[in-house]
Amino acid sequence: MAGFAGVDFMEFDSLLNDEEKLVRQTARQFVDNEIIPIIEKHNREATFPRHLVPQLGELGFFGANLQGYGCAGMSNVAYGLMTQELERGDSGLRSFVSVQGALVMYPIHAYGSEAQKQKWLPALQSGKAIGCFGLTEPQFGSNPGGMLTRAVKKGNKYVLNGEKMWITSGSIADVAVVWAKCEDEKVRGFLVEKGTRGFKAWDVHGKWSLRASVTSGLSFGDCEIPEENLLPGVAGLKGPLGCLNQARYGIGWGALGAAMACYDTALQYAKTRKQFANKPIAAHQLVQEKLAWMITEITKGQLLALHAGRLKDQGKVHPSHISMLKMNNVGIALETARKARDILGANGIVDDYCIMRHMNNLESVFTYEGTNDIHKLVIGERITGIAAYV
Numbered sequence: 001m002a003g004f005a006g007v008d009f010m011e012f013d014s015l016l017n018d019e020e021k022l023v024r025q026t027a028r029q030f031v032d033n034e035i036i037p038i039i040e041k042h043n044r045e046a047t048f049p050r051h052l053v054p055q056l057g058e059l060g061f062f063g064a065n066l067q068g069y070g071c072a073g074m075s076n077v078a079y080g081l082m083t084q085e086l087e088r089g090d091s092g093l094r095s096f097v098s099v100q101g102a103l104v105m106y107p108i109h110a111y112g113s114e115a116q117k118q119k120w121l122p123a124l125q126s127g128k129a130i131g132c133f134g135l136t137e138p139q140f141g142s143n144p145g146g147m148l149t150r151a152v153k154k155g156n157k158y159v160l161n162g163e164k165m166w167i168t169s170g171s172i173a174d175v176a177v178v179w180a181k182c183e184d185e186k187v188r189g190f191l192v193e194k195g196t197r198g199f200k201a202w203d204v205h206g207k208w209s210l211r212a213s214v215t216s217g218l219s220f221g222d223c224e225i226p227e228e229n230l231l232p233g234v235a236g237l238k239g240p241l242g243c244l245n246q247a248r249y250g251i252g253w254g255a256l257g258a259a260m261a262c263y264d265t266a267l268q269y270a271k272t273r274k275q276f277a278n279k280p281i282a283a284h285q286l287v288q289e290k291l292a293w294m295i296t297e298i299t300k301g302q303l304l305a306l307h308a309g310r311l312k313d314q315g316k317v318h319p320s321h322i323s324m325l326k327m328n329n330v331g332i333a334l335e336t337a338r339k340a341r342d343i344l345g346a347n348g349i350v351d352d353y354c355i356m357r358h359m360n361n362l363e364s365v366f367t368y369e370g371t372n373d374i375h376k377l378v379i380g381e382r383i384t385g386i387a388a389y390v
């Protein structure tokens, strides 16, 4: 079967260089050959396709836009095109790659000691080690500054107590980047290794979204963390929020991949499904309106992502730009999935087609990494100078 040909209504590809196209092609083939054939089974059985982790490492997809320590050092645009293709396969796979690179490798790279970088970055890059990022708590999601998890210094150790919730890859992680408040009320990051006494991880079951991804709760009961496992380079909420910029950027591209998969499926279906006068449903104006809406929003989303990526490569991107990217592209992807599901009629609800899986996944993507409304408030704060969270 021919692989995915891409969605390019307005010569978007003319804006990409050869390296960017090559990275996209590599990710595209990987998704077509390794993810699409197995993903519905994993989604149905709620299992994470862990066997793909070493291959993702070999392809250089973990921490792909970081420099050194075995990382691929690709541009942010190439990185974005890679996450776009992965999410065309499944948001869960893209999520795994986002967490590993943007939320675990990035903080070690940006805030870690040289010893921490040497110990963890090559292992995480290759997929020999898996990481997770613990910021959210049962009572504090959108407002992580309220966190209850505490780290108290005792001699050359920190004693960690608290709970984290909704943590991607939590129970399969070798290392957890955990954010906790210290005695000076500042938030700091700790590398909590698997097997640390008092550290427990369990999985969330019954999810109707991101079923091919591991989502966990973590608890810390008097966990003794050696002081060399503190991330020394940052104190304050800007530490974890700085990591979120990296991950939200990848999601902004990734959501386009899910939207493209839904649009492409709906377009092919509409051209062959016949109703009334033996005409394909694509011949009806109301169906064309939906398809025209989708391709317009995907095209606008591509241009937004590309511009944010170019700004990021030049060191000029602002967190509020990334909020706009994440908010807009996830929003239009979810709406694309809903319209595409409608075009498939009853066939849209079964997993012979990818649409309902993407739609359900995108409900999580809409919420995590800052809910859609939180990103509106970030943009509102940037343009008015007034924070409206409280």
Ligand code: TGC
Pocket: 095, 096, 098, 099, 133, 135, 136, 141, 142, 143, 144, 145, 168, 236, 237, 238, 239, 241, 242, 244, 245, 247, 319, 368, 369, 370, 371, 374, 378, 389
């Ligand atoms: P606020 O007072 O505004 O800021 C505190 C300090 O942080 C700085 N800051 C940032 N720094 C870097 N990047 C950003 N995006 C930043 N936003 C703020 C700020 O300058 C300040 O620094 P300083 O030096 O003055 O202390 O903080 P606030 O408590 O009012 O919160 C603002 C708000 C609501 C925007 C923030 O809390 C927020 O973004 N909330 C959403 C939480 C969230 O996104 N959680 C995600 C958890 S991880 C996840 O979901 C992973 S999903 C996994 C996957 O991809 O599969």
Ligand code: FAD
Pocket: 099, 133, 134, 135, 136, 139, 140, 141, 142, 143, 165, 166, 167, 168, 169, 210, 215, 364, 367, 368, 369, 370, 371, 372, 373, 374, 388, 389, 390
């Ligand atoms: P809440 O903060 O309770 O928000 C509920 C509703 O209230 C939302 O509509 C929100 O927009 C609205 N709201 C909140 N505050 C305001 C306000 N000031 N003004 C207006 N409306 C407001 N977290 C991690 O730390 N690591 C992970 O790896 C991770 N992975 C995840 C994986 C999945 C599958 C999911 C679903 C979540 C994951 N999360 C992770 C958690 C995620 O970041 C949070 O769910 C998210 O930040 C929202 O928090 P909440 O669910 O507590 O919702």
